[in-house]
Amino acid sequence: MKKWILTALTTLLFSTNSFADFDFEKACHEGRGDACSVIGLAYDRNNNYAKALAFYQKGCTYRDANSCTKIGLMYDSGRGVKKNPGKAIDFYSKACEYGDAETCNYLGAKYNNADGIKQNVAMAIDFFQKACNGGNADGCQNVFKLYQAYCDGDHAFSCNALAGIYFKGQGVTKDPTKAAELVVKSCRLEDANGCYLSGMVYEQGVGVTQNLKIALQYYQKSCQKQHNKACQAVQKLQSNTHKAQQPARESHAQSPVAEPKHAAKKPQNQQQNEAETLYSKALKLANSTEGCNQEAYGLFQQAANQGHIEASNTLAYYATRGVCEAKSYSRMIHWYQNAANHGDTNAMFTLGKIYENGDYDQNIDKGKAAHWYEKCAKQGKQSCQKAYNRLKR
DSSP: OHHHHHHHHHHHHHOOSOGGGSSHHHHHHTTOHHHHHHHHHHHHHTTOHHHHHHHHHHHHHTTOHHHHHHHHHHHHHTSSSOOOHHHHHHHHHHHHHTTOHHHHHHHHHHHHHTSSSOOOHHHHHHHHHHHHHTTOHHHHHHHHHHHHHHHHTTOHHHHHHHHHHHHHTSSSOOOHHHHHHHHHHHHHTTOHHHHHHHHHHHHHTSSSOOOHHHHHHHHHHHHHTTOHHHHHHHHHHHHHHHHHHHHHHHHHHTOTTHHHHHGGGHHHHHHHHHHHHHHHHHHHHHHTSSSOOHHHHHHHHHHHHTTOHHHHHHHHHHHHHTOSSOOOHHHHHHHHHHHHHTTOHHHHHHHHHHHHHTOTTOOOOHHHHHHHHHHHHTTTOHHHHHHHHHHTO
């Protein structure tokens, strides 16, 4: 098709005969949008913009993407028409809709850079993605860069989208490990879908070592945020996880050698088991009702007070959303601190971000932010180390 258009255009440009000697005008009038585009371009290059526009418009009406793009360029530059960025965007959008991947990418850049239109990153990503899906390599790179930038800025949806790119190897080298890291980050940012995806990667062992216990924890966290598929996954895995843990406990209890060595830790282990029991019971109650379940709320508090990390994070979430009690950011901080004090590096990082940015009505406190970043950095969390280094510059 491109060869046919090029040959036709060359003939039109250098021929002294009228267009009537060719079939292109007839083809255009019979609905061949590409023929209209060829004629329009010939007039365009001879500076007959009125004729060029007329044929481009006819071609665009016939859903020829190139014709629509040419009209967009005319309105964008004011070549032969009054400059009108809004009309240019409309015609670029039509060209993209009709399958011109390059124009999709161009339109994405306009939305991203506020070029002739109000900046809209969501629209930019949408057009870049369409370009990528249409085989435009620049579109793939642009959507990747945007998701990367926003994920670096702790935008959970972007982290999930970026994970999808790494899973598929769309414009980048396929990297399941990186994808898994990104959905886990999204979950840390309190995104229900990120937690669900984290459960999936651990359940299936994609990019991480398979671990059903960790998968269950992520599913539970997602379920608490009303993610239906996660709740179904919890029901599926919970009984199997408890069965898998039971033999190990019985073996430990019957070991005459291990008992003296671990005797000092037994009260703590017993407390942890009690907290896990309270948490599991609370979770079942919470999932069985819409909104607040006061009995579950009380059990979450009991479990959290015994050091259960997920119970503490659940209560922090409740405090943020005003579940069971009035919304309270101070109570949210309390429960995140409780989780952090029991070793949860995700809660430490969250506290660091809150104090660094002054989120949730908290005063910006670089000292507190550095404290929490440093604490979780010492436990090997790279994102905390980066944040700590950034604060100390």
